[in-house]
Structures are given as C-alpha cells and as structure tokens.
Amino acid sequence: MKLYLRPLCLLIVTARLIPARFDGYTVGPVVLVRPGSSAALLAHEQTHARQFWRWLGFNGLLYQVSRSWRLRLELEAYRAQLAVAGPPAALQLSAVLASHYDLDLTQEEAYRLLTA
Template identity: 60%
Template sequence: MIRFCKSPLCLLIETRWLIPRRFDGFAPGPLILLRPGASHALIEHEKVHVRQFWRSGGTMGILYLLSPRWRLRFELEAYREQLRHCEPGAAHQFARMLSRHYRLNISEEQAYRLLTAPRQA
C-alpha cells in the first residue's frame, strides 16, 4: 500500500523492507515506512516525526542521530501522541522501548515518568 498524506505532507508506504529490526515503523524525512498491519496509533507516532522533520527544516535526522537529548525529545513527543490513540496501559510498553532501543541511557522508570508527566504550557 502506498498513500499520500497532506497533513503532514508525506508518503506512507507499507513494506516489510527497509525498517530497522525491533520497530514496526520508521520515518526518514517525509517518508513513513510501516510494516503491514501497523496500527493507527503507530501511524500517528510516525506522523509526529514527519512534522518534526518539517519544523526543523530537514535537520531533524542529524539532531536525532548525534544527540541523545534531541532523540529523547523527539521520541517523547511521538510516543505521547501514540499514547493518545492507545489503551492507557501502553505507557509501560513505550517506556520499555524508550529505555532499551534508543541509546538514551535512561531507566524504564525514568522513561515512564517522562511519558506520563503533565505537559508544561
């Protein structure tokens, strides 16, 4: 399946290839790659990364790769959006993912607190 999205401007492609292991979706720039059967919640997570790409003028990928601080910021925003489309218990699963798969040097407990903390205005 290939789908064009207007908001945010991106191309969504369902594929079994080009997606890093351990993940079901990947958003390099304005392209979203999803494994077949991806949930609506995951699509919303990946759309956040596309918005981050556009907001950063295309520098998001470099910031993401080089800075754990920026990587955490980007993933927290995306996982918080994904949580809005999931069952409440998903926060524990997402905290586990953040603590184990993103080279952030944070514990699962720290990740959970960051995910569930009230957002500051």
C-alpha cells in the same frame, strides 16, 4: 502507498526496508510501516514526519548527534502514540523508549517522562 497532507508525508506499507527492531521507520517525509501496523504507530511515525518539516530536515542530524534531542523528538512521538493507544500502553511504550534509543533511561524514568 498513501499520501497524507497533515503532515505532508508518504506512507509506504512494507515488510522490507525497515530495521528489524522497529515496526515503523520515518526518513524525512517518508513513513514506512509494517503491514497490520496500528493507528497508534502511525501517529508516532507521522509525528517524526511533522518534526522533519518543523525543523527543515535538521531533526535528523540533531537526532544522530545529541542524546537530549533524540529524547525530545522520541518523547513527542511516543506521546502522540500514547494519545491514540490509551493509558494501558504506557508501560509497554516506556519499555521500548528506555531500551531502543541509547538514551540511558530506565523504564521508570521513561514512564515518568512519557506520562508527565
């Protein structure tokens, strides 16, 4: 376990507790990542922790009830991930964004939004 101060979050490296389709998962200020996760994924998950503090925890509720909020929050996190991973990762990240979050996006739309 590691404590980060910016954003304030607790990082736990674990092969358990994370839904199978994800390599990282954030619940409030607790960031869970699988062993060997990249710095880019950590940037993505830390963005979700930052969102938790910015929205005083309401981001989780908004994420669940509003597709437009889910898109807004995931785009911010994926852009942070892309900033660390670099432009070649944009196609792969847009594919995940389009397919994992019930956003009704094509990969092309996700790519355009991610790289805008």
